[in-house]
Amino acid sequence: MPAMNMIQAVNSAMDIMLARDNDIVIFGEDVGYFGGVFRATEGLQKKYGLDRTFDTPIAEAGILGVAVGMGAYGLRPVVEIQFADYIYPALDQLVSEAARLRYRSAGEFTSPLTVRVPCGGGIFGGQTHSQSPESLFTHVCGLKTVIPSNPYDAKGLLISAIEDDDPVIFFEPKRLYNGPFDGHHDRPSGIWANHPLGEVPADYYKIPLGKANIVREGKDVTILSYGTMVHVAQCATEETGIDAEVIDLRTLLPLDIDTIVESVKKTGRCVIVHEATRTSGFGAELSALVQENCFYHLEAPIERVTGWDTPYPYSLEWHYFPGPDRVGAALKRVMEG
């Protein structure tokens, strides 16, 4: 199997889908000729033509509005929002339109869109190139929310997202584009070629939405996380020596509740890790669900390790980013609880 980084995996998914289905069109700011500021769509315009992968005006709400109209026609638009931080102008078209169209038309009109959204920090992007707004989308019924943590999953999940008949917000943790990242910013970063999940089949395959992945089995405590934080969690596990079961949620909505509940019932302890700000982050929902479903099995309070409730501060980003030390400390607290 070829080694791919996450950009290549995402590119490969779109390449394959453009070839398979003429109803798929890809567009967004700078995604056409240039191939996207992260190069995720590189080569696609040249290969499939001007009308299959093209640039757009800089108007995120326009991009989504147009995508909703195309979806209603019967196409399957795959759009890119250049940074998660710039998705807010498009929120109305997502929340009020894409997410509710099937419901309000009693199934006649649908929005089979995929919205690719690079997210997360750790690249010195400052407050407007670092955000993780996934929790907002999980509050919106009618949307699905996906966040892969590695190239293999990224490709398989993206193909599933594109084929899904409901609107899917597909977050891509940009800190993982080039390699796995465990939070140790002071050490050289790894590359995907050296990681088992950097081996990605060249062909079509799918990873189903709504299925979590147990990336490390363990019996002491369950770590729930997604995106970049999966790697941080694994690192903290190794560094503390605590036998944690690390679950990569992959899809936040619909959530794989069974895998979560089974694990927490086994371990009796739970730590939730995400990069987004804490208050009303998706960790809150996870904590509530775990508590509701595993109350009588819990031996210690569920802990949340998250970004602080401040904007992502440019030069202080490593004080903001929830790294392995903070996760490790939470693991220890939970084991003592």
Next chain:
Amino acid sequence: MPAMNMIQAVNSAMDIMLARDNDIVIFGEDVGYFGGVFRATEGLQKKYGLDRTFDTPIAEAGILGVAVGMGAYGLRPVVEIQFADYIYPALDQLVSEAARLRYRSAGEFTSPLTVRVPCGGGIFGGQTHSQSPESLFTHVCGLKTVIPSNPYDAKGLLISAIEDDDPVIFFEPKRLYNGPFDGHHDRPSGIWANHPLGEVPADYYKIPLGKANIVREGKDVTILSYGTMVHVAQCATEETGIDAEVIDLRTLLPLDIDTIVESVKKTGRCVIVHEATRTSGFGAELSALVQENCFYHLEAPIERVTGWDTPYPYSLEWHYFPGPDRVGAALKRVMEG
């Protein structure tokens, strides 16, 4: 003290503040000559002039953008978004601009705005006149989120919000405008003139942001709720005979954590009630916080009674609305837990 309904209380707060502070201007769709579709600004243009209370173009993002600019100048804009359901176009100006301006300018520019937002269902408004999107705003650091449940609080909290130097989203549960509503839609609704909290001082007074109100003391279980649901919770308490302590949060952010924790430590049980959809609703954050702060005091799982994770369905709204029966059933479950 005069009896006021919630519209009158809100109107009185703005009236008083317009008179006290020439830097306050009020604007929004239809708020000027007509006085707002809910009549909350009735009479203010006539009394204070065209330039103190005026109509705007229908562009929620424009209203907020202009308000941010005015706030940066030094005014204190109080704007109305006609329905909470229409706040999404303005989200970028709220999240990326108003909420972060103080931080990103290191305190030099601020956004002392108040955004009044009628919210909630129970008036046969259908999916686009019924929403309760408060949880989204609680995820945004830099914003404060307030929801009163009665005329007395509404006036005192609105004056605090207007005087606050940070941006405040002020939700007004429109089902409560004319009278308290306990969820029994099949019975005649009450009016505020018959309710103690419908007695509202004519003059200036404040209720501090960040302070919850224990509307009913009890020892069996703590009910956390806000807005319309406070009345539903009280009704369910009476109907089940369970001695619940009912807390009206009033401000969601900053939250009055001390009052919550003290109560749950006392009762050992907690039910959270809100009208918004469940997943990633503010109930998730409340559940997580209670669990984190009161783990060793909890005798049963924390329950959430909420709107379903569907759009607010027009003709089925009473099947959607979390009424006293559903709250009562949760109370009973929790007592058995």
Next chain:
Amino acid sequence: MKNTANSGLHVPEPTARPGDKVDFSYIAIPPAGSVRMPDTAVDPSEIRDLCYDLIRVMDENGQAVGPWNPKLSADDLRRGLRAMTLTRVFDDRMMRAQRQGKTTFYMKCTGEEAVAVAQGMALRRDDMCFPTYRQQGLLIVRDWPILDMMCQVFANTKDRLKGRQLPIMYSTKEGAFFSISGNLATQTSQAVGWGMAAAYKHDQRIAATWVGDGASAEGDFHHALTFAAVYQAPVILNLVNNQWAISSFQGFAGGDRTTFAARALGYGIPGLRVDGNDFLAVYAVTAWAAERARAGLGPTMIELFTYRASAHSTSDDPSKYRPADEAACWPLGDPIDRLKKHLIALGEWSEDQQKALEEELTEYVTKTAKEAESYGTLDQGVAPSPATMFEDVYKEMPWHLRRQRQEAGI
């Protein structure tokens, strides 16, 4: 000077408020037939002046004059008259149903019937419409069953939208009528996307969308114009300037400063301004724009200059913010009266026939309403099953909705 930086903030005001004498003297009305009709292949830069003009076909005597006369057959004219009249009768009946408590809400299009009806006639039956809430005439002129519309208004057991939507928020794929959104202006960029998709698929169908003067201030409308211009989408962007947005006059949408049609200039799109109460003119400009779109010549923007003669909705009382007789003073008259007069002038219609038509349609609407009511009305509580509430949120119901449905016990 009031409007100066150092002498205060300018806030627009209409020429008359309740109690004032109506003043429409600021409205310039060129004679019917005075505006030229360019070739549809014209370069938009050659017809910029049309944004500031007003295309009119019917003169004071009910004669159709000038180059924009679409020369419709008498049968077509009668079809248009019938559809407009039916729309008005339907509106009146549904409004009364709301007053009787059979539904909670209704919105009329009184005075604006020519907009949807003439445009619906000029479009093909399968051209996709992205309307706002005052284009019920589109469905009616397409012979969509009014029974179906009524069932939606009553949210009854035959409501195709299963009681999920506010009355009048129709949706029908078969009727090529896109699901109306409560959120203003969102449909405009969607229509452009649909048109782009049609172009991509080498489809002959085009898209059309409608937005109000008030709602045109939303960013979505700007996005619609931008994307339509950039990709030369086969779409007609209609801006219905009916002078009011609930209680706000069109000055709050910028109408005090220039025409709405002039918006088109900023995007290099042809902009036409038309007497929206002139059935023939509305038909003609729409046919012109449709021809352009279908020929691959790109989008057209049309300002339909009309007047909202009734309240905004059943929740509104316009006497609170405009003179009670303003509608009666509207200088461009009533679209039904004007088309009727034209047909009579042609010798193809009479007052008696009109009366008979009104009676026939009233009876038809009354009968149909009775049938619709027999499937339930909101106040009777005969609604779609609550179990349907959890359907169609997603294509397949995820576990959490299944659990919630269980919890709801339905």
Next chain:
Amino acid sequence: MKNTANSGLHVPEPTARPGDKVDFSYIAIPPAGSVRMPDTAVDPSEIRDLCYDLIRVMDENGQAVGPWNPKLSADDLRRGLRAMTLTRVFDDRMMRAQRQGKTTFYMKCTGEEAVAVAQGMALRRDDMCFPTYRQQGLLIVRDWPILDMMCQVFANTKDRLKGRQLPIMYSTKEGAFFSISGNLATQTSQAVGWGMAAAYKHDQRIAATWVGDGASAEGDFHHALTFAAVYQAPVILNLVNNQWAISSFQGFAGGDRTTFAARALGYGIPGLRVDGNDFLAVYAVTAWAAERARAGLGPTMIELFTYRASAHSTSDDPSKYRPADEAACWPLGDPIDRLKKHLIALGEWSEDQQKALEEELTEYVTKTAKEAESYGTLDQGVAPSPATMFEDVYKEMPWHLRRQRQEAGI
């Protein structure tokens, strides 16, 4: 015909891509001095043609000609030349610092220096600017200390923004320079709000805002124009059309179809189109618009026609999407060269003086950069204290942030 509904979707393309011969032949350049200068009190409807023209003052020989000649003193011209040159030297130094790893990011305004510098000179020192990220020239012409700007770029201990913002996202209330947002176009409606507030307060100050050709597609810009027109706000809306938005040419913002200045027409706002590399013309149109705003005559929109000669940012490589020599072929030349030539033609400057100026400024910038570096650079990790991270989220720190600060152990 490619662009037809039934023959596919039209997607715009620039005239040349890497490897192609540069083709700017589609750009019409009227002679300097050929455009009339109306009175500032002119009715906007009388100057619609100016949206399609190009105001230019300096001719090929460096002479200032025509009615828009602002007739600046030689001292003022030299001040402008100095500020533009300093801006360019500053940009080069900071770009090098980024390449050396002293900061992570930088954005130059090469080729566009006249925009901010001439406009900054035409505005009063306390007129409030709502810039986007290529108007560093505003600060420089206002003599804002470049040391302060450098400390922000280095996010060091003297960074007035406490390391919270990406390099070049300056903010200074004293400098009447509004906090730059990473989110495009949001500043435009904010500027209108500021202007409305100034009008409300009978304040003599006006607001000015800048947006790129690309970013003008955002809804905010439409809102800015609408609100500015409705309330006749004292504001100048500048659209810097530098032909590119990262890799997308201006056709993706609608520039293939008409001028950007024509946007103004849709709102009844005067729209001026100016040679953005002509210092004198830029100064003159800005002074004209400022006079209008200050006199209470309302907003003006200006399209500044220029070219982004460098990369979008240090993260960008333009050779990937446009011919390498495109900048060199730009038909309107370089703003610094052109002003220099004019001063020389006036006998008020020489090549030697220019050389000396460049040397002086290079030395000054180098020295200042050294000082700035002495307060730390990002790679040295000499940053503001982490404890400051929790400040200024709110005026007073709420309990949850206090707790989080504790948790962070700082």
